[in-house]
Amino acid sequence: MNRFNLKDLTLILFIAFSVWSSSFENCCAREGRQYWRQSSKAVPASVLVKKPKGYNHAGRRMLSSAIFNVLDYGAKGDGQTDDTKAFEAAWAAACKVEASTMVVPSGSVFFVLPITFSGSSCEQNIVFQLDGKIIAPTSSQPWGSGLLQWLDFTNLKGFTIKGKGIIDGQGSVWWGDSGNMPSTKPTALRFYGSDGVTVTGITIQNSQQTHLKFDSCKTIQVYDINVSSPGDSPNTDGIHLQNSQDVVIYSTTLACGDDCVSIQTGCSNVYIHNVNCGPGHGISIGSLGNDNTKACVSNVTVRDIKMQNTMTGVRIKTWQGGSGSVQGIMFSNIQVSEVETPIMIDQYYCDKSKCQNESSAVAVSGIDYVNIQGTYKVKPVHFACSDNVPCTGVSLATINLEAAQENQSSDPFCWEAFGELRTTTVPPIDCLQTGKSPIAKAQSTVDSC
Numbered sequence: 001m002n003r004f005n006l007k008d009l010t011l012i013l014f015i016a017f018s019v020w021s022s023s024f025e026n027c028c029a030r031e032g033r034q035y036w037r038q039s040s041k042a043v044p045a046s047v048l049v050k051k052p053k054g055y056n057h058a059g060r061r062m063l064s065s066a067i068f069n070v071l072d073y074g075a076k077g078d079g080q081t082d083d084t085k086a087f088e089a090a091w092a093a094a095c096k097v098e099a100s101t102m103v104v105p106s107g108s109v110f111f112v113l114p115i116t117f118s119g120s121s122c123e124q125n126i127v128f129q130l131d132g133k134i135i136a137p138t139s140s141q142p143w144g145s146g147l148l149q150w151l152d153f154t155n156l157k158g159f160t161i162k163g164k165g166i167i168d169g170q171g172s173v174w175w176g177d178s179g180n181m182p183s184t185k186p187t188a189l190r191f192y193g194s195d196g197v198t199v200t201g202i203t204i205q206n207s208q209q210t211h212l213k214f215d216s217c218k219t220i221q222v223y224d225i226n227v228s229s230p231g232d233s234p235n236t237d238g239i240h241l242q243n244s245q246d247v248v249i250y251s252t253t254l255a256c257g258d259d260c261v262s263i264q265t266g267c268s269n270v271y272i273h274n275v276n277c278g279p280g281h282g283i284s285i286g287s288l289g290n291d292n293t294k295a296c297v298s299n300v301t302v303r304d305i306k307m308q309n310t311m312t313g314v315r316i317k318t319w320q321g322g323s324g325s326v327q328g329i330m331f332s333n334i335q336v337s338e339v340e341t342p343i344m345i346d347q348y349y350c351d352k353s354k355c356q357n358e359s360s361a362v363a364v365s366g367i368d369y370v371n372i373q374g375t376y377k378v379k380p381v382h383f384a385c386s387d388n389v390p391c392t393g394v395s396l397a398t399i400n401l402e403a404a405q406e407n408q409s410s411d412p413f414c415w416e417a418f419g420e421l422r423t424t425t426v427p428p429i430d431c432l433q434t435g436k437s438p439i440a441k442a443q444s445t446v447d448s449c
Contacts, residue, residue, distance in 0.1 A: 068094040069103040070110065077108025079135060084113040091117050098123035104165060106131035113142045114149065114186065119156035119194065126156070130165035130202050136188070138173045146184025150208065156194040162201045169207040175233050175257075185209035185235070191217050200224050206233070211256065213240040216266075220247040226254075231279030231309070233257035238280065241267050250274045259284040260310070265295035265324070272301070278308035282339070284315045285329065287349045289322015289362040296324045296449035303332040307374075313342035316367070317349040320386070321358030325449050327366045336374035338404045343369060345394070345417065347386040361386035363448070366393040367419075375404040381412035381429055390437040394419030400426045 068090045071077065075086035087110070094102040100123070104110060112134050119126075136150050137143070150169060153159065169188040174181050188207035191197050191214050198221045204211040205228040212227065214220055227238040238254035241247060243266030253276040254260035260277035263270060263285045277283060283302055288295035295318070307313050314331040336342045347361050364385065380401035385391035394417055403409040414431030421429060 066094070066097045066100040067103055068100060069105060071105060071108070075108075075110055077105075077110050077132065079109035079111055081111060082113060083110045084115055087112055087115060094126055095119070095122040099125040099127070101127040101129050103129045104132045104134065104163075106165070108132045110134050111137070112151070113137055114147050114152075116149075116152040116154060117156075118154050119159065120154070122156065125158040126160075128159070128161040130161060130163040130167070133166040133168060135168045136170050136208070138170050140181050143182050143186070146182030147186050148184065149190045150186045151189045152192070153190065153194065153197075154192045156191070156197065158196040159191075159194060160198040160200070162198070165202055167202065167204045169205070169211075171206045171208040171229065171233060171236065174208040175236075187211075187213045187240070189213070190215065191220075193217065195219055197221070202226075203228065205229060207236050207256075209235050210237040210240045210258075210262075212238065213242075214244045214247070215242050217244045218246050220244060222247075222249045223251045225252050227252075227256055227260075229256045231255070231257055237262045238277075240264070241270065243267070245269050247271070252276070254278075254280060256280045260307075262286075263297060263300060264288070265293070265297060267300070268296075268298045270300045273304045275304075276306050276308075278306075278310045278337075280310050282307060282310045282312035282315055284312070284317060285326055286315075286317035287319060287351075288317070288326065289319040289324065291319075292321040292323075292358075292360075294324040294449075295322055295326075295362050297326045297329075298449065299328045301330045301332075302334070303330070305333070306335045306337075307339050307342075308337045310336075310339050311341070312344050313339045313372070314369070315341075315344040315346065316364055317344075317346045318362040318364070319349055319358075320347070320355065321360055322362045323360055325363040325365065327363075327449075329367045330370070331368065331372065332370040334372040334374075336372070336376065336401070338375055338377055340376065340378040341380070341382050342372060342374065342376050342401055343381045343383075343396075343399075345383045345385060345391055347389070347391070348384050359388050361389040363389050364391045367391070367395070369394075369396045369399065371398040373398075373400040374402075376401050376410075377404050377408070379410045379413060380427055381414070383412075383414040383417035383432070385416040387416060388439060390416035390418055390439060392418045392436050394432065395422055396420075396425055396429060396432070397422035398425075399423075399429065402426065 070090045073086040073089040075083040094100040185208045187210040203226040229236045236257040238256045238260045240262045242264035247270045249272045260280040261283045412429045
């Protein structure tokens with residue numbers, strides 16, 4: 001009879017123990033899973049580890065993914081029911097959560113009265129996801145004696161409005177002379193006193209007046225949006241900037257009845273590129289200095305622009321009697337097609353039947369025009385500068401502007417404009433005076449910004 005040695009015995013005991021242990025664990029696991037299925041809804045609160053609101057298990061602050069859909073707050077989205085209160089309620093809820101998203105869903109049309117989305121007590125980085133359509137009232141009653149805004153966003157930090165949706169001002173009832181609507185026309189979408197605003201993807205159409213306005217804002221980004229209203233719709237600027245700094249506008253199509261982009265006083269560090277403009281009045285700095293006010297605009301670059309059938313191309317317009325300055329402006333790589341006047345400085349701007357002659361003016365200096373080409377319908381260049389505050393530092397290079405029709409060519413016009421031609425131009429701009437004006441230098445010292 002063979003005897004087991006100690007090694008064999010140890011091996012047999014180890015295998016037996018392993019089999020028994022594995023069976024015991026599987027059994028416990030099955031019982032544990034069964035217990036969790038039966039009792040997970042009744043786990044005592046004392047067993048759970050509570051985490052501070054807004055923090056993950058590692059104690060780090062989490063950005064919210066909270067979504068607030070206007071349909072969940074009573075919006076009907078049928079294009080007829082007043083959804084204003086639902087929008088207010090959804091905003092009030094989203095406002096309390098950092099990085100939340102307020103959703104205006106696709107497939108619905110929301111009728112919204114004049115409304116203000118205030119960020120005074122809001123968390124930061126809120127997103128307004130617009131995929132549906134918002135329409136404005138077309139009767140006079142909701143507007144009272146007249147309002148300046150329809151959709152008004154104020155005092156926000158890190159705000160984004162994005163999506164494939166539409167804001168429709170239904171402005172045709174305001175454009176005619178029917179007399180039913182108030183004389184004060186609202187801007188469709190305005191941002192005021194905000195920092196870090198992004199507008200992208202959306203369409204704004206048929207505004208009552210200006211489509212998109214930024215007032216007293218900084219760090220603005222606008223891209224991939226569409227603005228659309230008829231070329232004869234009055235005062236329907238595409239994008240209007242005032243008292244705003246650090247602005248970038250690009251990859252955008254603007255078709256309207258006034259300036260595609262209007263840059264007003266208090267604006268600096270503005271960069272506009274890769275924009276299609278037309279119909280409309282072109283891209284304008286001004287008008288500035290109305291009612292003898294002081295206006296300051298500086299460091300503006302407008303480049304890689306296409307303009308079709310606009311009244312002007314790139315324009316600076318100021319009223320007589322104003323003060324301040326426009327300086328450090330670059331217009332480059334502008335392609336124009338059948339534009340009435342592609343290049344313009346007008347220090348005698350007047351949109352009234354008659355304006356009084358004034359001696360003071362907003363000083364215009366350091367204006368560069370580079371690579372502006374295409375066709376014009378009225379005049380290629382129009383520099384009408386002040387007698388007392390002439391334009392200085394105007395430079396032109398690679399200008400090639402031809403009449404849209406061969407028998408309607410016109411010569412450039414210059415009055416009190418000083419600067420240099422860095423290349424030959426088509427047509428020749430011989431009217432530009434070389435050197436600097438001592439009158440302008442003395443005036444700019446007094447009225448400099």
